[in-house]
Amino acid sequence: MDLTKSLGELALGSRFKRISDRLMQDVNLIYKEHRLxxxxxxxxxxxxLTQRSPQSITELAAALGFSHPAIIQLSTEMEKAGLIRSHSDKEDKRRRLLALTEKGRVTGSDLKEIWEDIEAAAREAxxxxxxxxxxxxxxxxTVxxxxxxxxRVEGKIKKRRMDAVEIVVYSPAHKSAFKSLNYEWLEKYFKIEELDRKILSHPEKIIKSGGQIFFAIHGGKAAGTCAMIKHHRHEYELAKMAVTEKAQGMQIGKKLAMTAIDWAKKQKAHAVVLETNRKLAAACALYKKLGFIEVPFTSPSLYQRTTIAMRLEL
Amino acid sequence: MDLTKSLGELALGSRFKRISDRLMQDVNLIYKEHRLxxxxxxxxxxxxLTQRSPQSITELAAALGFSHPAIIQLSTEMEKAGLIRSHSDKEDKRRRLLALTEKGRVTGSDLKEIWEDIEAAAREAxxxxxxxxxxxxxxxxTVxxxxxxxxRVEGKIKKRRMDAVEIVVYSPAHKSAFKSLNYEWLEKYFKIEELDRKILSHPEKIIKSGGQIFFAIHGGKAAGTCAMIKHHRHEYELAKMAVTEKAQGMQIGKKLAMTAIDWAKKQKAHAVVLETNRKLAAACALYKKLGFIEVPFTSPSLYQRTTIAMRLEL
DNA sequence: ATTAATTACGTAATTACTTACATAAATATA
DNA sequence: TATATTTATGTAAGTAATTACGTAATTAAT
Incomplete structure (x- = not known):
């Protein structure tokens, strides 16, 4: 029958609106019928203004929770009706002070009775x-x-999107995705270096030397990747992290990095290190959130784009 | 601090509006942020339309509780966005049927997820x-x-106004009011007859012959009057009922008549009669409401304006 | 003492509806 | 069957607010 009703929580706003419209319309009718x-x-x-007079435009806007143009519009109407009058503030020439006129005060006491009736009627209901x-x-x-x-909704959406992403380890089927996902951001922000070309063309070498590569699968396709490159027995490097532009904002990077770190822990790693560029603010923020801290370089980076080194003790 | 809050029941509508605005604004933000x-x-x-398609303009207006121009406006917007399409009904050429397009259906299933999130968020709150x-x-x-x-407010106002009116019996101070109150309506609707002039100039005669005159005092002034003229031992005539125009709608006539009838009962009257003119619809309605019924004339009226006779058995 | 930033107000355009009125098609009535 | 009434839709104008943007006055920072 009643669509708004049958929608339950989804149409909560509409239902509150309906009650409010009804109440305000009724009050309007009362003023009209009694030619007030x-x-x-x-x-x-x-x-x-009956409580405190004069008040400035912005004071009133703040008190009523309206925008200041709304107050200006109201003030012109009420001034036309002779209820209020305005004059500019001598101390601050920007301010215009609004005050009740004598007619306004009289009208106020006439209205007081009606207001008492409205209040009593509302209380009765x-x-x-x-x-x-x-x-x-x-x-x-309060809530x-x-x-x-x-x-609240943002939280739900984020969670749903994160749940919709599955992380898998390297398999030859993902070889080309590893390359293309990384080329996407490298070409956008920097340029492909010789070492990039070498590593991205031969992902299986990372696996062979004791590392691992992870892929975020979303809607059947690889939407992101990152690699763990083994430096020595207890230290791995988090590298080649990439998330395709279309899938950004879905917490894919976070999920990939967390999976990679968990994997490193299982390999008895004592630390994970990484190199990146300060320009990549979102990435740097993510690393910090995961516990990485900036460290000085122990050896010069093999990439030209590197401007910062970070380390996470496990 | 918060004016709306401090007003309590008086600003009930505003407070519902505030909640509704807040909720609907938030939902708007969600659609915008996710570029939907x-x-x-x-x-x-x-x-x-996802529930039933096609539907006509007025069907939708009734289902949503909007006016039909609102539906037309929505339909043009949604048609421009490619979500719906319309065609005229073959059976009734006045009707225009609105239906989802293929794009509309796809969008619908995309949106379904967000709607579930919104519903879940509202439920959580x-x-x-x-x-x-x-x-x-x-x-x-329901209430x-x-x-x-x-x-409810009308009831309160009516009661307050009725309470503000006091009914008193004749005293010489009211002699001129009895005349002027009656002249006011007689001159407006009919003309003063010789008998009117006689009775209205000598109210004390009514009292002397066993009748009574009542006055409604409002704001210190006589706002209405009516007389009970003794016909014989057990029958009185309700006559010279007048309420000044400014005080009409305050139930003064009713209060006067009720007081007069009560008084007649105390005098052991068995019946109250009256004569009036059908043109005075409000007065006739009041008399009927009080229990008077129309009766045939037993003798020709002494007034030219008379067109109806009524009687109330006590 | 300039310059920059902030505050107060005003105007215009927009939003999301409404009411009021007009017209064409369908239905009911004499 | 002609005429009146009702129904479905459309258009225009109004309502009660908003956002966006501009200017003048005040205050803070250099």
Missing amino acids: DFESRWFLMFYA IRETGIDILGVIEKIE LEQKSLWA | DFESRWFLMFYA IRETGIDILGVIEKIE LEQKSLWA
Whole structure:
């Protein structure tokens, strides 16, 4: 029957909107029927001015949670209706101070009765629900303040995407992917060096000398790769890390690196080292997050692009 | 600090709006960040079409609770985005049927994952509140359906206005008010007859012959009046009922008549009669509501304006 | 004492709807 | 069967806010 209702949690926003529209429309109707020459949307600002007058545009905007152009629009309407009047602040010529006029004050006391009736009516409706509605609203706002719906959804999406990626070790079928994935970023940010060409063309040599190569499979295709090159008995180098542009933001790099480090631990490694370029900020941030710390160079790098060396003690 | 919060029940609508805005904005952000080429406002209509396709403009408007121009606007946008397509109904050439395109169906299955994430995130937030939010919304809607906020406020206003009116019996201070209140409506709808002039100039005669005159006092002034004229031992006539235009709609007539009838009961009257003119619809409706029924004339009326006679058995 | 940054306000354009009104097609009525 | 009413859609204008951007006044930094 009612689509919005049947959608449950998915249409939560629409359902709150429906209640709010209904309430505000009813209040509007009351002002209209009683020819009060007062619009319900003026209420918050008008009320704020009955509490403290004068106030500046931005003060009111902050108090009501509206944008300042909204306050300006309201103020022109209410000024036309003769309820408020404005004058520029002598101490700060940028500010325009809004204050109730005499007519505004009179209207205010006329409206006070109606407001009391509205409040009483709302209280009556709330009592009928048998629920502490204001408490519920408060609770919802608190929960959303702690973690917004946006943040929650982002978390879910990230997790789902990470789960959708499978990490596998080298097999000859992936030989060309190892090369093309690395060529993609090398050509974008730097240039292919002789050593790159050699290593990327013969991945099986990494395996033969006691290392390993990992691939992130997403939707049946290799979307990322990284290699562990054995330096000596207890030290491996994390190298040739690449994630295709289309699959970035899916935490593939993180998952690859974590798998590689776990693998190194199993090989009884005591440390993992790596070399990279500071320009690759996302990569550097990831390494730091995984526990790598910057170290001085023990020997000159074999690559021209290298500007930083890092090390992770296991 | 927070004006809306401090207003309590008075700003209930604003607070619901704030929650709804926040939720819908967050969902919007999700579509934007993930470059989904999909607007959150399309959601309800798009979803409705995934459930049943094709549907006409008005069918969709009814299902979503929107106006039909809103559906037309959404449909042009979504048609431009290639998600839907429309063709006119062969059976009823007025109707335009909207259906998902192939691209629409594909987009739908892409979006399904995100929607599941949003739903899961909302569910998570709800769980954190520890409250059955959907149940609360349901309850609020039920209560407002039974009696809208508008109806509740109208009730309060009516009651307050009725309470603000005091009914008093004749005293010489009211002599001129009795005349002017009646002249006001007589001159507006009919013309003053000789008998009117006589009775309205000498109200004390009504009292002397065993009747009574009542005045409704509002804001210190007489806003309405009515007289009970003794016909004989057990029968009185309700006459010269007048309420000043400014105070109409405040139930003053009703309160006056009820007081007068109560008074007649105390005088051991068996019946109250009255004469009036059908043109005075509001007055006739009031008399009927109080239990008067139309009766044939027993003797010709002494007033030219009379077109109906009524009687209330006590 | 300049220069730069920030703040306060204003205007224009946009958004996501609504209400009001018009027209054509279908249905009901005399 | 002509006429009136209802229904489905379309168009225009209005509403209540927003974002985006510009200018003037104030404050901070050099």
